[in-house]
Amino acid sequence: MATQRIDQFAKDLRADTKAAVYDGSKKGHEKRTSVLFDHLPDANRLRVLAGEIKQHVVENLDTYLPQVEAALQANGVKVHWAATAEAANEAVLSIMRARGATKIVKAKTMVSEETELAHFLEKNGVECLETDLGEFIVQIAHDHPSHIVKPIIHKNRREIATLFEQNGLGAYNDDPETITRRARQHLRGKYLAADVGLTGANFVSAESGRLVIVTNEGNSRFCLAATKCHIAMVGIEKLLPRDRDLGLFLNLLARSATAQQLTVYTEFVSGPKAAAQPDGPEEMHVILVDNGRTTVLESDCREILRCIRCGACLNVCPVYRQASGHAYRSVYPGPVGAVLSPLLAGERFPELADLPKASSLCGACNEVCPVNIPIPDLLLRLRAKGKREKAPLAAVGSPPMGAWALLASQPTAWKAALFGGKLMNYLPTKLLPIPALRAWEAKRTLPAWRGGEFRAWLKNRPKK
């Protein structure tokens, strides 16, 4: 039987990387559980509720999108719409060009990973710098993040120290504190020299147009304290109906992502800076990005659009823990990625059609999900899609079931086979041609084949 790609990734993974990913994700999961249940009397009720609210948003985007657009504009924000990744990147570039800006500092945003914004801007002569420590390391390593919340979970301190040395950030030193201080010093100069700061948004209230941006390092705050123009790239599914819903979602997000009650910085941005404030953007843009989301909305897997990108399903997943994030060959790894990535791929679905199969359907991802996404159900729907569309990757690793399917779908053949099975009772097992089977049989007695008896009973049972 052919090996699935994800199994091959797991096999090829270096032992220390595997150990780092396994320990990191396991710790993350255990901490989350204790924080949620120690603090909150009915944590489970919260995630069901949050799931219902997000499902409502997803199914009413036709109302909420125009509503949020109006709210943002009323706050003095320029709103842009981007149907594709290219359009989103172009929107950023044209804002930069209109300002004559050549330098941008960037906080962590998953949607900009989807559009490969940094790469695009660099190609167009814009200096684009990642400021989240993990993302910065990924950028100088020309690597890809392997976890939604902990992008360099797959790297150890020695690799990072070597990278810093190669990039002129001091002599080799693998002390995590030294690494962090050097990044602090290097990046603050960059913030202060940049003209534009780019962020994502964790939530956007359709009621007030408030964007909520959370970080622990303070990098997005530095972007919004040092630069003169703020661009936020926001997936169209990030909306929440009311400001008060933020109270629920903020309580769930940090606990699920990093087992914190709140992240260190939770920033509510509803427009350019106040007139009296000396620091911060005088101009603010929001780019509402589709990039495949409306296709997901159209599918029978729209529940995945509830996702708030906390990474809890990665941490708990036995497959992710063995294979690490790069095995998913896309921006979103883990269980959420196994659903979202093939869907966002659109016409390139066949290239990722094996991902929905990279699961034992154990259901742990659903149990931890702060918005209660039924991930195992969605994986099954995508397996069916792969089969329907005859994607070759969807069949890799499946046992050959053709003969069985033929038999099971034809009642006459099935009945004949059941009856024919009785012949097995007369097989001279001592003469089996396979030694292993013969040895097995020598110590055991096969139960007698009783195929067809249930059917006979069913047919002849006394009917009331």
Place this chain on the structure above:
Amino acid sequence: MSTDRETILSHVRSALAPLPQRAALPDWEAELVIMRQARGNVDTWPLFAERLRGVNGTPLTAVADLVTLLEKGGWRHGYCDPVLWPKLAPAFPATFKVETVFDRTRVDDFQFGITRATGAIAETGTLVLTDAGTSGRLAALAPWVHVAVLSRADICVDVPQAVAALPRDPNVIWVTGPSKTADVEGILIEGVHGPGVQVALLLD
């Protein structure tokens, strides 16, 4: 971009058209998300102080304690909000150099920044800073030590209350402890881009 707007909205509408009914918006009680420790009659400052210590922040109730902390750390050059400085200055010895204008061309000269907090959340140990109340976003972020000056009356108990009290200010930021990361091997390091020491000074 108006064409992209129409494309997206028409895709959304056609994707949702076949749904027999749309999921309803549930209502929910704020009580559900309030942590056990913050329920009932709560004395806000002690709870706030305990939770702030829990995230490695430093709660103080006297200017003299602040001076001691800064001296101990060797942080003698800093910034102070010009509105606050007249109140604090008498407690600071002449060995300190405190400026009331934050010069962004020499951010690293400032070892501490003292600004006002417009509120706080007791159950999380969180300080609330706004554009209207904070004399400089950078002054509250770039120095190694940030001191937020707080009034007892401005502390609310829980997150839902704090959300309900969000002011009409273009920028509100909740700060819960010093800036931190665990990106390198999951090891906690404080003081990444923001302060490594976060102080809340209660001044009534």
